[in-house]
Amino acid sequence: MTKTPSVSVVIIGAGIGGLTFAIALKRQLRLEDFKIFERADDVGGTWRDNCYPGCSSDIPIHWYSLYSDLDPNWPSVLGYQPQIEAYWRKLTHKYSLLEKISFGTEVVSAKWDSQRDMYCVKARDMAGNETECFAKIVISAVGLLSEPAYPPGVEEELKLSPSLRTFKGPMWHSSRWGEATPLHGKTVGVVGNAASAAQFIPIISKDPTVKVINFCRSPNWFISLPNPTYHSITRWIFAHFQFAMRVHYYYLAFRDDLLFALRKYTSFNRVSIQAAKDYILARAPKKYHERIVPDFPIGCKRYIVDVGYLDSLKRDNVELNWDGFKALYSEGVVTGKGERVPVDIIIFATGFKVSHYAVRVVGTNGSIQEFFDAQGGPTAYIGTSVPTFPNFFFVYGPNTVMGHGSVVCTVETQVGYILQLISPILDGHLSRITVTQEACDAYNTYIQSQLSSPSSPLMRCKSWFRAGPDQSGKVISTFPDPWLAFWWYLRRPAWGDYECYDRAGKRIPWGVPQHWQDISRPVVGLFYDALEDLRLLDEVPRQPSTL
Template sequence: MNTPDEKSTQSRSSRANARSGIVIIGAGIGGISAAIALIEKLGFHDFIIYEKADDVGGTWRDNTYPGCACDVSSHWYSLSTEINPDWTQRYAQQPEILQYWKSLTTKHNLSSYIQFHTLVTNAIWDASSQEYIITTKDTHSGVQQTTRARIIISAIGGFVAPSYPVEISGKEQFQGRMWHSSRWRHDVPLQGLRVGVIGNGASAAQIIPEIAKDETTTIVNFCRTPSWFIPREQFSYSKTTRWIFRYIPLVARLYRAVIMARHDVNYFALWPKKSEKTRKIVRKRLIEYIKSVAPKEYHEQLIPTYPPGCKRLVLDPGYLKSLRQPNVSLNWDEIKEVTPTGLRMQGGNVVDLDVIVFATGYVFISNELEVSGSKGITIREYWERQKGPTAYLGTTMPGFPNYFTLLGPNTATGHASVIFSEESQLNYILKMVKPVLDGDASSFEVSAEASEAYNRDLQERLSKTVWTDCRSFYRSGGSQDGKVVATFPGTLTQFWWLTRSVRWEDYIGVNAESWMEKRKRGSVGRITLMSMVTALCLMLWGVPRLRK
């Protein structure tokens, strides 16, 4: 096992062609978190991170659009092992979030483990050697290389690539400037231009108030389905508060715990279908908020018909108020196509534009990576057979030994921090990889029976939530009746409870017989010891009573 110093002296080229204990795909939030966990909790250094871009940060590196910020409290949108007392605002802006993850990369010397501008294109399980054969491509030169690893941790996340509505044709015709919100063109000044923003979800709601500050910019927001908006109670942390978080023990951690507890309680008030009474109260208050802030002429169109929580709730950063500005307008007509000068609506009229911005979300399944497992099929084929992305605890899949996904299917809660979800997964993954790294087993894969039973129960519980009441990106294909594949039907505390330990009987091990037997004996020994201690305590408690 390599030490950090030995690891940092190896060249990237030599590491690319060597065997690694673990390959981590992606140097975003999940990849950085996985690397820190391996180093700090297992003391393990024989891993490499492949990152297709030229820097760390993932979605917070890519999304630099005006107003980009997190809609989860910053003190909770961070690692529990890396508490940051210096967050400046309740909801941190993109530059501050990116700096947090860059600082962790520096603190733990992770750059020496990362091979940048390297895209993982293929991974094939070799049963004879109990390894994955991994093909990578240099995104600059196009040169391909092959390496092997016993374990793969996929940390590519949920925001894989920009998504463009396929029903809108003619994009190649547009003679103006066009881009996706996650690929913002900072070299294009918007002063005096006519800007069309397609979509009215979280990204559009953050972009429009910012670019509308320039009164010479005319903005048309093209909407399809209204979103539920809730007030964003933003505030800054004072120097005194930050001093308290830094120097008074446990205050920052307690503050973080209170935030988590509040969000977990909110889950029961809104997302289960049986919470009809509280949801009616929430709906009434949200309608009151929308009507109190947005212009009257938009009220009917802005109020959704689906229940709050079915789609992602949008923290309002000033979007509704910006609709009162003379340079901002809404268009609810369906877009037919892009023309050379703008957008043609289904009714036939053309809205002339200088710039078109697609704030239309992301592709959640990578088209760049193919992973083949022990049963001769790819993950993509497995998911097609399951009618959508499927995994056991969102982390492992039958037929794919030693392959783990962070922020996999049904791990997000729709109301809380995905960082904590990934930390829960990582604690689970560390327990699974330790016997492999210690040489006590070659591989583990979840059994098909265990995965099917888990997902049957999961989908049954999801059917009792509001996530099945509308069309959203939480569902396979973003359809009205697709399987819910993104969200977990419960609180983060419940997800943590499920991932706190491994049910080894749900897994098939290779060359793990003696380790499993030893583990069983250890379990029997612990039970026996606990029984003896309990019996002794009862005897000691009973002796004085007999003497009486």
Template structure:
């Protein structure tokens, strides 16, 4: 295995390394070019294409569960086919933006980030990269590192004894194996979350595929809301000014109401529960009614928009199994009741390892994962910066996901916040920016105080460490709150090399703006009371070559 070295930080302008060419990484790169006109950055992508989650998740029926008009960048509205778009169309959307903004020359495809280490003497990060095709390694440096891998990066296989002994085909739904033909096969689907409820109705359409779905916890469902746009509607959206923008705003406001009715106002939950329960009873086979109704409140786990999954349960080739899995044998699954069921294919639909950080990023004292473990779970300030990691920023970090709105929106909010944080570094006013421990602890105390009183504490879910521990993958507020909290940095919460001078400069500018505002208000009030003085003021200003 050969190794090459790249000294990108020798450039006269600070270099930025972005990890991941998914939605977050591309959104940040676009903002660098559009807002700052900045070009000295590289996106390191382990795969051979952009798109992240929408590149990797190719299982049958994969679609967004947020209305696509709001599941896209605010800067790049799109003529979508329908209310909720397929994986393929979403992937093409990000490919088009990559070309539109000239990002391809900035992307280093097929390069996995092996490690990242901070050097305090040089105020640089040292990155080790591995070519995923050749296996060759090389190193490079960067002044700023932005992690855009999110929390849905590493598929989690259920920790079941004997899983490695299975002799048939086995894969995770997040890495769908298209070479496996399911026709005529006995298939076990392990898991009944969002992904499973999308692909199970598709693969069960073939009556020769005999499916047993192993379920652990039921979900609350709402009726399908997906529909194709008519040609007329699409024409109107394309041709009437601001109509696309108005549609986006209406979806945003609707989702904010969802937050209020489900997560904020407790007294609405029983009504929503009744509606969901009625829908499940009306749609699913009677024999499953008891198992399909959750014993936890609406909103504790992700509410699923039905994709005709409940109706598919009437098919004779689809069976639900609630017995639990004891172990996996060479030829199949042994349930907790002791029954051995033979299978040809195992499909894991068991989510992601969302409570750890997969890349060994070392800051001033420890790695991110070591910091997470010391804090009993992922922790960050505003989900974006971590104490002890100067010039390191995360998009879709701890406690930034929501149970009701678009992750693309929260990504954009974080991108705008990070852009403000890195501007003094890019301007060479400071060498490093690092959040302080005190504000980080105070912020996390605040959000966890809210979370402790929330519905999220009342069930097992992927929002929590290990399913039942600290809640680290949900933001305890509305999308509007998230925007307000990240609208502008509080520079008193940050330290770093050169930060004292920067804080003084910011405060001087703030005072100057305040003085200017006071003078303008005073002048307006003076002229209101003495309008005859307006001519005199105009003459005075004209002496300073100001057009009044």
């Protein structure tokens, strides 16, 4: 095993979360002493992996961009995968991040060393060579949508050589489209009918020689979101008047946040459901009308932006099978009713593993996965910190997904919060900080009272929002409130919720000792903000720390 020099920060993953954090370290803290481990051979995360035909954002692209690096040249309201991947590659070069990234290298473990107050991070490259380094801080940016999920038994089949598999034809996950084979003249079985399938089925079925059989478990809510192009004059204004582009950013953010709030807190939700129902029935063929409208409320699953899926169902070469997927057989798919449907190719658009944390991170009392299992699924304090894991933070952690909001905006909010937490460590004032179990419990009691209560719409169906192999546990992915509330909770740390230790290992008070419940209240929170600002005025200027 090769031992490498210690660093201040290790970032796991070079997707949106990891790159955003690295950019913030450089821009805001002027820190160069960090390292990124990326198991793939390029940056981009989910936008690198999901290269299936028609892959696009379903959030307006100006809001789906870094606020620090807005791009005036987006051609349309929604961005497509090649454009989004190119955007993140451009930022990687702009901030000279390639030299910080170890590609083709997977973090095997990160174990807290209480003698050094550092993590021992072990990584392995594609050739099997292992390296070890120590880091004061570890940032998990592995993402929620990184590990493909399959129906039972399929993942084991894919590990076998093609000659030993039950199904003898090609098959792959939609997020592994690089393994795809030509579809022309083939019968293609698509398992799953959510966001990915709804984007690529209209594209692949344009070829009339491709017959598509879509195996569905349950229906989804669809909405229409036009994707007009930006006029050249608009792009010129954005390029020459940054203020205009930032106004547009906030307009998109507050518009979508307001619509979410109206659906949650008013009777507008009933109007939304009726509008979505009318839209689906107007677009879908009549033969599917009895099955294609959900019997659960909007929000139980993530709604899908329709980019032509419903219209594609009118094509003679597209068929829906509502019996779902049960198993494979040599020539195709066995449905839930036991029917054998022959196909040439199978594409699994079956989502991702969100209950399983792929990296073995060990704190002072076990691993992250053991903590998750004890909590009934992934759990964290405001989606960011975990008890008994000093100096370890999630970017895009549990309960941070907003079906109506921008992942990039969520990540930037978290990154700003984490920078405030780690600054005293990088300055040398503190050696470690850990959120208390009491604070984590209080926060999660609050959000679960909304998310997992019997009256919650999220409990009315099974989805990747929920924990467990059968997706019937507590809600682990979504945030219950508008994005503005998420920003409000994370605008500054509630230091009373953290245990802080100096370099001698002594627990000391740090910051204004408020708790999450205090800063979450509008009036009281502003009072604590003022106290914290006064404290920061007296803080010693940043000095480079030594390991």
